[in-house]
Amino acid sequence: MDLDAYRGSAEAFVSALTAEYYGHFAGLKDDYEIEAIYERHADLFAADRVRALQELAGSATPGTDEQRRRRMLLDFAVEGRLGQATKTIEAEIARREAELSLVLDGERIGFRESAVVQSNEPDPERRARIDRARLEAIERDLNPLYRDALKLQHAGARELGFASYRDMCAELKAIDLERLHAQTAAFADATEASYATVLDPELRRTLDLGLGDLRRSDLPRFFRAADQDVHFPAAALMHSFADTMAGLGIDIEHQRGVVLDVEARRKKSPRAFCAPVRVPGEVYLVLSPVGGRDDFAVLFHEGGHTEHFAHVDPVLPFEFRQLGDNAITEAYAFLFQHLVEDPGWLARHLGVTDPDAIAAHARAQRLLYLRRYTGKLAYELELHAGDGTGERELRGRYCALLGGALKVDWPGESYLSDVDPGFYCAAYLRAWALETQLRAHLRERFGERWWSELEAGQALRALWRDGQRLTAEELLGELTGAELDFGVLLEDLDLA
Ligand SMILES: [Zn+2]
Numbered sequence: 001m002d003l004d005a006y007r008g009s010a011e012a013f014v015s016a017l018t019a020e021y022y023g024h025f026a027g028l029k030d031d032y033e034i035e036a037i038y039e040r041h042a043d044l045f046a047a048d049r050v051r052a053l054q055e056l057a058g059s060a061t062p063g064t065d066e067q068r069r070r071r072m073l074l075d076f077a078v079e080g081r082l083g084q085a086t087k088t089i090e091a092e093i094a095r096r097e098a099e100l101s102l103v104l105d106g107e108r109i110g111f112r113e114s115a116v117v118q119s120n121e122p123d124p125e126r127r128a129r130i131d132r133a134r135l136e137a138i139e140r141d142l143n144p145l146y147r148d149a150l151k152l153q154h155a156g157a158r159e160l161g162f163a164s165y166r167d168m169c170a171e172l173k174a175i176d177l178e179r180l181h182a183q184t185a186a187f188a189d190a191t192e193a194s195y196a197t198v199l200d201p202e203l204r205r206t207l208d209l210g211l212g213d214l215r216r217s218d219l220p221r222f223f224r225a226a227d228q229d230v231h232f233p234a235a236a237l238m239h240s241f242a243d244t245m246a247g248l249g250i251d252i253e254h255q256r257g258v259v260l261d262v263e264a265r266r267k268k269s270p271r272a273f274c275a276p277v278r279v280p281g282e283v284y285l286v287l288s289p290v291g292g293r294d295d296f297a298v299l300f301h302e303g304g305h306t307e308h309f310a311h312v313d314p315v316l317p318f319e320f321r322q323l324g325d326n327a328i329t330e331a332y333a334f335l336f337q338h339l340v341e342d343p344g345w346l347a348r349h350l351g352v353t354d355p356d357a358i359a360a361h362a363r364a365q366r367l368l369y370l371r372r373y374t375g376k377l378a379y380e381l382e383l384h385a386g387d388g389t390g391e392r393e394l395r396g397r398y399c400a401l402l403g404g405a406l407k408v409d410w411p412g413e414s415y416l417s418d419v420d421p422g423f424y425c426a427a428y429l430r431a432w433a434l435e436t437q438l439r440a441h442l443r444e445r446f447g448e449r450w451w452s453e454l455e456a457g458q459a460l461r462a463l464w465r466d467g468q469r470l471t472a473e474e475l476l477g478e479l480t481g482a483e484l485d486f487g488v489l490l491e492d493l494d495l496a
Helices: 003-025 034-040 047-059 065-099 114-119 124-159 165-172 177-190 194-207 216-224 226-231 234-247 293-310 318-322 326-341 343-350 356-383 391-406 421-446 454-464 472-480 487-492
Strands: 101-104 107-110 258-261 273-278 282-286
Touching (some): 003 034, 003 047, 003 282, 034 065, 047 065, 065 124, 065 165, 065 318, 114 124, 165 421, 194 216, 234 293, 273 293, 326 343, 326 356, 356 421, 421 454
Parallel strands (some): 258 282
Antiparallel strands (some): 273 282
């Protein structure tokens, strides 16, 4: 097998697919024509190619870059093979989501748009009705498709010789999922009592209700933090981002290959994203600002991804530029997202003199997210164990694990849509730990205001050049000698 030729067409495929994703979800084109792209590159995912890559990955010398590259290519090929099997379903889900609308109090709201409407709705009863209508649409119009896709993914993993989809992801992504589960479960245990203490006052302040009355439908409104709008004016959004980057020596206005797509467009997805079509040469940051703090958090998050990808060394092999451990890019994204709750940054860039309420809300939200993802990991480990657990049972486990983690009644309808493929939840969890350790490292080297030091910018750019060559664990080990540790999150949240 000609590995270099394979790498070349793999890169062309990733670029085409990412460009299509950008076009559809940025609202530039209605269709989401991924099937044609898969067909053009069908060779990449043929059974004999995947088998050949399995052999090549197994025969490379452990710990070498060549082994890393082959493992990443195999992970790519397997994901592509499963993606090819589910591409028609995936395209149909995207089409239905774009077309579906919910009827509420005689008014029609787009399915995708409904999440934003819900986060802006002050009336809890109406929030619950929006949530209910969306869940009913998921159950009726999307779950049959999700179920089919899941069956295909699980069968695909077994066909490739893995005991389960879960084993497959652990091996191909080089993540010890069991160990991670033990670490995050310990985090959940350690925060079991403080969760209510941290969350309750913030719920009362922002939603005027306590944890005992909280419903799942209230969460988008809680995250929206409307009471903080005054501190986060829309006019400061792009400026504060450009100024922050300038402080680190990055001139985003004149950055080649970076497109900041922040204009309103009717069919643009409300969910922001970064689309690295070519790394480092063509990276899109897509955002639909709705006002308030979340816009800042989301812009800085996606901005972290964008700057990471835009600074990758162009001579690195394709695997290290566009594949690899996504906990790395997520950690850079969280590093910048975290700035919009940093008191020093808030004072410098937004003139906030009393950052206490912002910090308290951010702390509660972070704890909630960490516990939610701990629950998600526990659930997805069961979902993807492939031990024949029935559908009814899985739904029940989803409600129990998510509801237990957040101490909220958790509806079951989203038990398949609330799942990111390839254990992406594990990338987020490891990224939160890595970001906390990376941030501590930057503070130690460059001071509390590391984000305004040109030298910190240089240090970040040096890290970014390496793309995603290393795993999160390896990167941290090389940088500080430490191990990825969830205890640091307890300390960072002041709960140790
Ligand atoms: Zn991200």
